Amino acid sequence: MMTCLVCSMFGKISAQQKQDPWNENQLMNPAVLAAKIVKNETKDIVIISVGPEAIIKGSVDIGPTHELENLEKLRNYLKNIPKEKEIIIYCGCCPFVKCPNIRPAFNLLQELGFKNAKLLNLPKNIKVDWLDKDYPTND
């Protein structure tokens, strides 16, 4: 009985630890973002790539944020941006569960107090969820 209780407590703790730093409402639908880019309605948004390449049109290339150097680059880049600005980050290398870049970047945005931080919802990768749909790219 006691063992079960301890096990379930640990289970809960590890589940909490694994919880992603974003919630459902902070996931940005790629179709919505693509439509905004096409209509040139992105002047109030900052789109940041925290992965291997800034594929999305108009996005800023920070580099993979699992590297501390790039995380610092992101911190510096965000210095002059108002905290209420809508910031959308994306990586797109791999499915969310395997991506090493989105969590450190999203945590940093929250740590710095960005109230409108979003993660682009690319559940599989940038190829399947963006390129294959012919959404706008940087070249």
Add this chain to the structure above:
Amino acid sequence: MINMKTILSIFWVLLFTTTVTAQQKKIEIGQQAPEIVLSKTDGSSFSLSSLKGRLVLIDFWATWCAPCVGEQPELKNLYNTFSDRVKKQEFEILGVSLDKNKESWEKAIDRFGISWIQVSDLKFWKSPVAKAYEIEELPFNVIIDSQGKIIAKNLHGTDLVNFLTAYFK
């Protein structure tokens, strides 16, 4: 009469759907593997067709893909296990990287002591090879026979070792 018409319509829709599906999927066992012409780290061009006559394991990977990186020591073991076949020009591994950063790619090759052929266009997911091989997720691999026909798809771990062992028995 109406029933006959309906049945005929359904038949045509089904036939059309099947044709479209058949056209979309090219990377299937029994199909010919699309040609790959990409650069090695030294910039020289390399083509898959130059390996005709050998069994080739085409490993699609990238340094930003953690499971792919984890698989490289296994591939090294495999390459050592079948080193005689490599010498006899019966077997080869072709590593196709979807990296963007050349430095990361080269560093990983050094770190893992990769001695098989490595090519890349450094175009990340935009690489035309990702489209040609219908890759939706990494790691991904295909095994092609001496005539360039796909004989296995996405085998990893013991499945991959067993397949090659049985092939070269």
